[in-house]
Amino acid sequence: MYFITSNEGKFREVERIAEMYGIQVKWMKMKYVEPQGNSLEEIAKLSARMLAEKIEGEFVIEDSGLFVEALKGFPGPYSSYVFKTIGNEGILKLMDGVKDRKAYFMAVVAYWDGEKAHVFTGKVDGEIADSARGTKGFGYDPIFLYGDKTFAEMETGEKNKVSHRRRAFEEFFKWLKEKS
Numbered sequence: 322m323y324f325i326t327s328n329e330g331k332f333r334e335v336e337r338i339a340e341m342y343g344i345q346v347k348w349m350k351m352k353y354v355e356p357q358g359n360s361l362e363e364i365a366k367l368s369a370r371m372l373a374e375k376i377e378g379e380f381v382i383e384d385s386g387l388f389v390e391a392l393k394g395f396p397g398p399y400s401s402y403v404f405k406t407i408g409n410e411g412i413l414k415l416m417d418g419v420k421d422r423k424a425y426f427m428a429v430v431a432y433w434d435g436e437k438a439h440v441f442t443g444k445v446d447g448e449i450a451d452s453a454r455g456t457k458g459f460g461y462d463p464i465f466l467y468g469d470k471t472f473a474e475m476e477t478g479e480k481n482k483v484s485h486r487r488r489a490f491e492e493f494f495k496w497l498k499e500k501s
């Protein structure tokens with residue numbers, strides 16, 4: 322099964338989750354232009370359809386994002402662009418003095434079976450930290466607090482137990498096992 326992503330951090334996490342289900346995931350390292358959409362689900366489905374025009378057979382992709390409640394779900398589907406532009410420091414600035422720090426990560430997995438897309442979602446609730454902490458992981462991990470640690474302060478295995486990606490891929494792998 323090919324997992325198409327340009328993000329090595331994502332691939333390493335998924336590779337380990339797949340191992341637990343006895344599934345081998347191969348990395349197709351590829352950057353693709355993400356279609357615009359109002360939800361991760363819409364973007365994931367459109368991306369799968371677009372990639373299916375170039376790639377033969379089955380594959381899986383994942384689209385994820387950070388949703389901050391006090392910012393009405395921002396950056397949400399725009400997480401990638403916002404990370405590249407204002408980054409973690411920018412989010413912390415927007416949250417300066419804000420009491421409600423609730424946030425969640427969401428992941429949408431789209432599996433293309435050769436004919437159509439099947440979608441699976443996962444979510445993890447946490448909070449935006451007061452400052453960036455930790456050096457592990459990637460992206461918004463240093464500012465995402467889960468309990469008393471940020472995701473960037475956790476080992477991959479620890480993050481993988483609770484992450485949005487774990488939950489979405491778990492749904493997918495369970496479905497795949499039941500199907501076969």
Ligand code: IMP
Nearest residue numbers: 383384385386400401404459460461462
């Ligand atoms: P995309 O799914 O590749 O579009 O990524 C969306 C954005 O959210 C990127 O900037 C990622 O770095 C970020 N992101 C997605 N998942 C995670 C995560 O598990 N930890 C931290 N940042 C993440």
